[in-house]
Amino acid sequence: xxxxxxxxxxxxxxxxxxxxxxxxxxxxxxxxxxxxxxxxxxxxxxxxxxxxxxxxxxxxxxxxxxxxxxxxxxxxxxxxxxxxxxxxxxxxxxxxxxxxxxxxxxxxxxxxxxxxxxxxxxxxxxxxxxxxxxxxxxxxxxxxxxxxxxxxxxxxxxxxxxxxxxxxxx
Numbered sequence: 464x465x466x467x468x469x470x471x472x473x474x475x476x477x478x479x480x481x482x483x484x485x486x487x488x489x490x491x492x493x494x495x496x497x498x499x500x501x502x503x504x505x506x507x508x509x510x511x512x513x514x515x516x517x518x519x520x521x522x523x524x525x526x527x528x529x530x531x532x533x534x535x536x537x538x539x540x541x542x543x544x545x546x547x548x549x550x551x552x553x554x555x556x557x558x559x560x561x562x563x564x565x566x567x568x569x570x571x572x573x574x575x576x577x578x579x580x581x582x583x584x585x586x587x588x589x590x591x592x593x594x595x596x597x598x599x600x601x602x603x604x605x606x607x608x609x610x611x612x613x614x615x616x617x618x619x620x621x622x623x624x625x626x627x628x629x630x631x632x633x
Contacts, residue, residue, distance in 0.1 A: 484531065484543060484567060485560070487574035491601070493547070494558040494625050498527065501547050505529050510545065524548045524555075559624040568607075568621045575603050595631075602631035 485493070485508065493501050502512065510529040518524035525548070532542035544561040562568070580596040580603060587593070591608040604624040612618045 484562070484564075487571050487578075490558055490560060490623070490625055493545075494556050498547065498549060502527070502529075505545065513544075518548050520548075521550075524550045524557075555627075555630050557624060557626040557630065559622055561620060561622050563618060563620045565619070568605075571621075571623055572605070575605075597628060597631075600628055602626055602628050604631075 489508075493504060496504060506512070508531075510531045511533060513528040513530050515525065515527045518526040527547045529545040529547070530541035530543075531545070534540040542563065546557075546559040546561075548557045548559075549555065575596050575598075578598050578601075580598040580601075582594060583597045584595040585593070588606075591606045594605045594607075596603040596605070602625075604622075604626075606622040606624075607619065608621075609617055609619050
């Protein structure tokens with residue numbers, strides 16, 4: 464009986480670790496941190512540093528990639544990805560998370576709407592559905608698309624980008 468209880472406890476811990484991801488409130492806090500503090504926070508939550516360099520979307524920005532729940536023997540495949548982008552002395556930062564779970568999409572959308580954000584745009588861009596929600600100080604950009612997984616199956620995935628309204632407007 465004692466071994467059975469230990470097995471159940473270890474199984475529950477493993478399930479909790481596999482299900483771990485970041486809430487919208489945590490993503491908002493990470494966006495406000497400088498790079499060192501953001502990296503330390505993400506590593507403490509099980510994320511791994513992947514690479515850093517100049518941003519693809521704007522050469523004035525630098526970017527750092529992190530992976531969560533990396534697939535063994537496939538260094539570029541993971542459950543989630545984060546792009547933390549910043550400019551100069553962190554006067555402008557943007558965080559984008561890519562994820563594959565519909566439940567996470569629903570959680571993020573409910574949280575965005577719970578913050579009182581209003582839908583300001585919805586369109587199809589480059590075969591992606593793009594929605595932009597705006598709150599008092601923050602803009603959320605949600606992109607929905609599809610692609611193939613490692614097994615050739617078509618799957619849906621999402622990107623959530625978070626930036627200040629001022630950064631979005633500029």
